[in-house]
Amino acid sequence: MGGGPRTFPGGLSKWQYKRMHEKLARQKQRGLIRHEKQLYLARLRSEIRASRLPGADAAAPPGEGPTSSRAHIRALADRFRKPGAEDLWNEDDGPLRRAKRPSTSIPPSGQQRQLDSGKPRGGANWKDWEDLALEQPRPRMEAGAGGKGPGLAAFNPKREYRTVAPWWSHWNAPSLGFFGPKRCYSVMSPCTVSWQLGVGLRPLGAGGLAKARNGTDETALALFNQERLYSVAARRFGRKWRPDSSDEDEEGATTPKRNLRFGKFGASSEEDSESDESGDTSTIRRRWSSAALRNCDMKKERRVLKSYEEESNDLAGRIRELREEIKNREVLGTERRRYESRGESLLTSKRFDECGISPLTVKALADAGYVQTTVVQEAALPICLEGKDVLIKAKTGTGKSAAFLLPAIESVLNGMKSNTNHRVSPIFALVLCPTRELAIQLTAEANVLLKYHKGIGVQSLIGGTRFKLDQRRLESDPCQILVATPGRLLDHIENKSSFSVRLMGLKLLVLDEADHLLDLGFCKDIEKIVDSLPRQRQTLLFSATIPKEVRRVSQLVLKRDHVFVDTVGLGAVETPTKVQQSCLVVLHELHFHMVHRLLLEHIDREVDYKVIVFCTTAMVTEFMYIMLRDLKLNVREIHSRKPQLYRTRISEEFRDSNRLILVTSDVSTRGVNYPDVTLVIQVGAPPDREHYIHRLGRTGREGKSGKGILLLAPWEEYFLNEIGDLPVEKHTAPDIDQEIKQKVDDSIKIVDMSIKEAAYHAWLGYYNSIADIGRDKTMLADLANRFGASIGLEKPPAIYRKTALKMGLKDVPGIRIRK
Numbered sequence: 001m002g003g004g005p006r007t008f009p010g011g012l013s014k015w016q017y018k019r020m021h022e023k024l025a026r027q028k029q030r031g032l033i034r035h036e037k038q039l040y041l042a043r044l045r046s047e048i049r050a051s052r053l054p055g056a057d058a059a060a061p062p063g064e065g066p067t068s069s070r071a072h073i074r075a076l077a078d079r080f081r082k083p084g085a086e087d088l089w090n091e092d093d094g095p096l097r098r099a100k101r102p103s104t105s106i107p108p109s110g111q112q113r114q115l116d117s118g119k120p121r122g123g124a125n126w127k128d129w130e131d132l133a134l135e136q137p138r139p140r141m142e143a144g145a146g147g148k149g150p151g152l153a154a155f156n157p158k159r160e161y162r163t164v165a166p167w168w169s170h171w172n173a174p175s176l177g178f179f180g181p182k183r184c185y186s187v188m189s190p191c192t193v194s195w196q197l198g199v200g201l202r203p204l205g206a207g208g209l210a211k212a213r214n215g216t217d218e219t220a221l222a223l224f225n226q227e228r229l230y231s232v233a234a235r236r237f238g239r240k241w242r243p244d245s246s247d248e249d250e251e252g253a254t255t256p257k258r259n260l261r262f263g264k265f266g267a268s269s270e271e272d273s274e275s276d277e278s279g280d281t282s283t284i285r286r287r288w289s290s291a292a293l294r295n296c297d298m299k300k301e302r303r304v305l306k307s308y309e310e311e312s313n314d315l316a317g318r319i320r321e322l323r324e325e326i327k328n329r330e331v332l333g334t335e336r337r338r339y340e341s342r343g344e345s346l347l348t349s350k351r352f353d354e355c356g357i358s359p360l361t362v363k364a365l366a367d368a369g370y371v372q373t374t375v376v377q378e379a380a381l382p383i384c385l386e387g388k389d390v391l392i393k394a395k396t397g398t399g400k401s402a403a404f405l406l407p408a409i410e411s412v413l414n415g416m417k418s419n420t421n422h423r424v425s426p427i428f429a430l431v432l433c434p435t436r437e438l439a440i441q442l443t444a445e446a447n448v449l450l451k452y453h454k455g456i457g458v459q460s461l462i463g464g465t466r467f468k469l470d471q472r473r474l475e476s477d478p479c480q481i482l483v484a485t486p487g488r489l490l491d492h493i494e495n496k497s498s499f500s501v502r503l504m505g506l507k508l509l510v511l512d513e514a515d516h517l518l519d520l521g522f523c524k525d526i527e528k529i530v531d532s533l534p535r536q537r538q539t540l541l542f543s544a545t546i547p548k549e550v551r552r553v554s555q556l557v558l559k560r561d562h563v564f565v566d567t568v569g570l571g572a573v574e575t576p577t578k579v580q581q582s583c584l585v586v587l588h589e590l591h592f593h594m595v596h597r598l599l600l601e602h603i604d605r606e607v608d609y610k611v612i613v614f615c616t617t618a619m620v621t622e623f624m625y626i627m628l629r630d631l632k633l634n635v636r637e638i639h640s641r642k643p644q645l646y647r648t649r650i651s652e653e654f655r656d657s658n659r660l661i662l663v664t665s666d667v668s669t670r671g672v673n674y675p676d677v678t679l680v681i682q683v684g685a686p687p688d689r690e691h692y693i694h695r696l697g698r699t700g701r702e703g704k705s706g707k708g709i710l711l712l713a714p715w716e717e718y719f720l721n722e723i724g725d726l727p728v729e730k731h732t733a734p735d736i737d738q739e740i741k742q743k744v745d746d747s748i749k750i751v752d753m754s755i756k757e758a759a760y761h762a763w764l765g766y767y768n769s770i771a772d773i774g775r776d777k778t779m780l781a782d783l784a785n786r787f788g789a790s791i792g793l794e795k796p797p798a799i800y801r802k803t804a805l806k807m808g809l810k811d812v813p814g815i816r817i818r819k
C-alpha cells in the first residue's frame with residue numbers, strides 16, 4: 001500500500017505533509033502572478049513615460065514596435081495559463097490605453113537633458129544621474145548604431161535575451177558609460193528607444209570601455225559582438241549584474257522579482273544584503289513619478305544601490321579586468337567561427353586534459369573517443385567548474401550532455417573530499433530532464449565518464465518503474481549522481497524522508513532541456529523539487545532553445561549573478577547548419593500516403609537510412625506505426641502509451657541500428673541521441689517553434705548532415721510564420737500515384753477500430769489545444785471529422801459530455817456527445 005514512511009518531517013502525516021506542500025505551491029503561484037501584475041504596471045509606467053519623452057515615435061512599425069498593453073497582459077495570461085489572469089487588472093492601476101506619443105523626431109541632446117522635470121542634467125550630482133537613469137530608456141546596442149540607441153524600427157524583440165548587451169550598451173553609450181551595472185534597473189521600455197544624451201554627461205570621460213579600447217563608438221559596438229562575450233561581465237561584477245535586465249524592460253521589475261525570489265526559493269543572506277533600500281533615492285523617485293503619473297506610479301519599494309558610489313570608484317580597475325576577459329573570450333569566439341565557417345566539426349582545439357577536470361575522467365573520455373572539447377563544452381566548462389550558476393544555449397547535438405556531466409562528476413569529487421562523516425552518502429549532483437529516454441541515456445553517458453571512478457555511482461529515477469525497486473536500488477547501490485524525471489523524483493521526495501535527507505548534501509543541480517522543464521507542464525513540479533533542495537548549490541540550465549518566457553522563469557532557479565552562455569550567437573540560425581529543411585503542404589487526408597511515399601523515396605536513395613517520423617499524439621503515432629508496418633516497412637514505435645521496458649528496448653535498438661524507421665511522439669523530441677539519423681519527418685504542425693527545432697535536432701548531430709521534412713495541411717500553414725527565420729524551403733508536394741494510394745488505403749483499413757477512435761479523440765484534443773486552430777470550434781470539428789473519415793471512421797466517434805465541456809466543444813455542430 002503506497003510504500004513510504006508513515007510520518008514525515010515535523011511529525012506530519014503523509015497527507016498533512018502533502019497538503020502543506022500544496023499550500024506552499026499555491027502561495028508561490030499567487031506570488032508569481034502578483035509579480036506579473038507588477039511587471040505589467042511597470043510596463044505601463046514606462047510606456048507612459050516613453051510617450052512623454054520628446055522624440056518618442058508616434059507609431060511603431062507593425063510587428064517591430066512595443067507590445068501593446070493589451071497584448072502584454074494577454075501574454076501574461078498565456079504565460080500562466082490562467083484565463084482569469086486578465087482580472088489582475090483593476091481600475092486603480094491606471095489607464096489601460098496607451099498614451100499618445102508627442103513627436104517622432106529625436107530631440108537635440110541638450111533638450112533631451114532637460115527631460116520632464118525641467119531640471120538641467122549637466123552636473124555630476126549623483127542624484128541627478130540616478131534620476132536620469134530612471135527616466136531614460138536604457139540604450140540598446142545595435143551594430144552600426146553609431147553609439148546611438150536604435151530607433152523603434154530597429155527594435156527587435158528577438159534580441160532581448162542576449163548575453164550582456166543590455167548593460168554593455170551602457171558602456172558603449174556615449175553618455176551612460178559611467179552607470180554601474182547595478183543601474184540596469186532603470187526605466188527601459190521597448191517603446192522608449194530614443195536616447196541621445198550629451199557626451200558631456202560622462203563622469204568617466206573616456207567614452208566607456210568600448211571607446212577606450214577602440215577609439216570610436218562604431219568599432220566599440222562591433223567589438224561587443226554577442227558571440228564573443230559569454231557573459232564575461234557577469235562574472236566580473238558578480239551579483240551586481242542582472243541578466244534579466246535585458247528582457248525586462250520594465251523599471252519596476254526588480255523589486256517584485258526580488259520578493260518573488262525570496263517567496264519562492266528563498267534567498268541567501270548575500271541577496272538579502274543587496275536588497276536594501278535607500279530612502280533618499282526612493283523619495284526622489286516617487287516625487288518625480290507622482291508628479292508625472294499620479295497614482296499610476298506609486299510604487300513605494302525600489303531596489304536602490306547601497307554601495308553605488310563606493311563601487312564606481314573602483315570602476316577603472318574593473319574595466320581593466322573586463323578588457324582582459326574580453327580578450328580571452330575573443331579567442332574563443334574566433335575559434336568557434338572558424339570551425340563553423342568551415343562547416344567541418346564542432347570540435348575546438350581545446351583538449352579535455354586542459355580543462356582542469358580529474359585525470360580519471362579524462363582517461364574515461366579518451367576511452368570513449370572524446371579528446372577535444374566541442375564549442376559548448378569549451379565555453380561552459382570553465383564557468384561551470386568555477387561554481388557559477390549558468391544558463392547555456394547551444395544547438396542540438398553539440399555535446400551539451402558532457403558539458404554538464406563533467407562538472408557533475410567534479411562536484412561529486414569535491415563533495416566527497418569535504419563530506420567524510422556521512423552515514424549515507426549524499427546525492428551531490430542531480431540532473432533533471434523531461435523524458436525517461438533522455439534520463440536513461442544520460443545515466444549511460446555518466447557511467448561511461450565514471451569508468452575509472454570507483455565508488456561513485458549514477459542512477460536514474462524515472463516513471464514507469466516500480467517505486468519500491470527504485471528505493472531498494474537507491475539504498476543498496478552507490479548514487480552520488482542522480483538523473484531523474486521530475487514526477488518520479490517528486491514522489492520520492494514526498495514519500496521518503498531519508499531520500500530528502502540525502503538530497504540535503506546536494507552541490508549541483510542541472511536542468512537539461514531547461515526550457516521544457518521550466519514551461520508550464522513541469523514548472524510546478526520543478527518548484528517543489530527546488531524547494532526541497534539546499535539553497536547553497538550551483539545550478540546549471542541547458543537547452544537548445546530558450547524562449548523569452550523561460551528566460552524569465554529561469555531566474556527563479558538561478559542565482560542573480562548567473563552567467564548566460566549563448567553559443568548559438570546573435571542572429572544565427574538555431575538549427576544545425578548541415579540539415580536541409582523543407583516543408584510540404586498537403587491535404588491532411590493525404591498525410592499518411594505522403595509519409596509512405598517520402599519514406600520509399602528516402603529508402604531508395606539512402607542505403608543506410610535511419611528515419612524518425614514525429615506524429616502529433618501517441619495514438620496517431622500508434623495508428624501510423626500499424627499502417628506502415630502493414631506496408632512492410634522496417635518500422636518501430638515509441639510513445640507514452642507503451643510500457644517503459646518496451647520503450648527502452650526500442651530506443652536502444654534504434655540507437656544501435658540503421659535501415660530502420662522510428663515512429664514516435666514527442667517523448668523522443670528532446671535530447672535523445674540517436675546517431676546518424678538521415679531524415680526527420682514531422683507530420684502536422686508541431687506545438688511550437690521549440691518543438692520543431694528539437695525534433696529536427698535528432699538529425700544532423702555532431703555537425704553531420706541530415707534532412708528534415710515538415711508536412712503540413714493547408715490550414716496549418718500559419719506555423720510557417722513561427723519558423724520564418726529558419727532556412728525552411730517550401731516545396732511542391734510530389735503526386736501520389738493511384739497504386740500507392742490504394743495500398744495505403746488498404747493498410748488503413750486493417751487498423752483496429754478502437755485505435756482509429758482513440759486517434760480521432762487524440763487528434764481533436766491536440767488541435768483544440770493549439771490556439772491558431774482550436775479557437776474556431778466549428779472549423780475544428782469539421783477538420784477532425786475529415787481526419788476521422790480519412791482514417792476510415794464512417795462517423796465521428798462520440799466524446800464524453802464532460803470532455804466536450806472541458807474542451808469547449810459542447811453544442812458544436814459535428815461533435816457527437818456520448819449518451
Ligand SMILES: Nc1ncnc2c1ncn2[C@@H]1O[C@H](COP(=O)(O)OP(=O)(O)OP(=O)(O)O)[C@@H](O)[C@H]1O
Binds near residue numbers: 347370395398400673
Ligand atoms: N567532445 C566530444 N568529442 C566527440 N564527440 C562528442 C563530444 N561531445 C559530445 N560528443 C558526441 O556528440 C553527440 C551529441 O552529444 P549530446 O547528446 O550531448 O548533444 P546535445 O547537445 O545534448 O543534444 P540535444 O540538444 O539534442 O540534447 C553524442 O553522440 C556525443 O557522443
